[in-house]
Amino acid sequence: MENNLPRRREAAGLSQGELAEAVGVTRQTINAIERERYDPSLELAFKLAAHFECHIEDIFQPEENND
Amino acid sequence: MFDNIVSETGDPGRARRLYYRSVYAIVTVSIVGLLAGMATGRELIGTSIYCVGVWLGGGISFLAPKLTDVPLQDERDTDLYNRASGLTLGVLFVGGLSVIPVIYVLEAARRIETPPEVNGAIFLASGLFLMWGVSYGIVKRR
Numbered sequence: 001m002e003n004n005l006p007r008r009r010e011a012a013g014l015s016q017g018e019l020a021e022a023v024g025v026t027r028q029t030i031n032a033i034e035r036e037r038y039d040p041s042l043e044l045a046f047k048l049a050a051h052f053e054c055h056i057e058d059i060f061q062p063e064e065n066n067d
Numbered sequence: 068m069f070d071n072i073v074s075e076t077g078d079p080g081r082a083r084r085l086y087y088r089s090v091y092a093i094v095t096v097s098i099v100g101l102l103a104g105m106a107t108g109r110e111l112i113g114t115s116i117y118c119v120g121v122w123l124g125g126g127i128s129f130l131a132p133k134l135t136d137v138p139l140q141d142e143r144d145t146d147l148y149n150r151a152s153g154l155t156l157g158v159l160f161v162g163g164l165s166v167i168p169v170i171y172v173l174e175a176a177r178r179i180e181t182p183p184e185v186n187g188a189i190f191l192a193s194g195l196f197l198m199w200g201v202s203y204g205i206v207k208r209r
Contacts, residue, residue, distance in 0.1 A: 017080065025141040027080060032143055041142050 001039045003060045005030075008052050023047040069135040079137050086131055086139045093124040156199060163192050 009019050009030075016034070020027045025044060032038035040048070049056045069082040097120020104113015132139045167189055173179045 017078075020138070021079060024138055025143070026083060026138050029141050029143040038143050038146070044142060 001060050002036065002063055003033065005048065005059055006034045008054075008059065009034075012052065019051070022051055069131065069137040069139065073137050082135075082137045083139050086127075090124050090128045093120050093127070097121050097124065156195075159192060159195070163189075163196075167192075 009016070012019075014022075016030045017027045020030045023030075023044065024047070029038065029040075029044075033040055045056045045060060048059055052059065069086065072082040072085065073079050097117045100116030100120065101113045104110050104116065107113075170179070170181055170185065170189070174181050
């Protein structure tokens, strides 16, 4: 799953730790999501979308090569 | 305690590090205590240290995340545990499937004689898979 979380987070002036605290996970989890090494649960994706006041698909997109 | 650390330092990572280090340290001390007891002939003391340490470490690792608002563990930790457990079981399953029947056949043909340790390991692996099957059935129905 591709995502633009780093760009959105930086635009909001947040550190990974601050975003992690806001959505109730660890900084390592935010880091793993941003590096696309971990796909968040639907619950966490909703929390992130709510935090940035957008839709989930505005942050996360399926990888284009996935058939 | 973890909430106090965060309110004083503003760093949830410090609370998380303390949590993991505490659990690992307690479990390490308990295992070292068990081994030391075995090595020095004081098995009762060693097993006592082990039991107290494992229950204490297990209790802290289970209860602490429930008693604090600090995210000591989250969904990614659970995902990592699940993947590591699946990988471990997969390796054991493939290893067991490829080795255990061969051992039984060769032993039946009197080509080899399996020592009791190997039989113990086979029983342990069988028990593990049985327990996994029961756990899978329970989780599937929840």
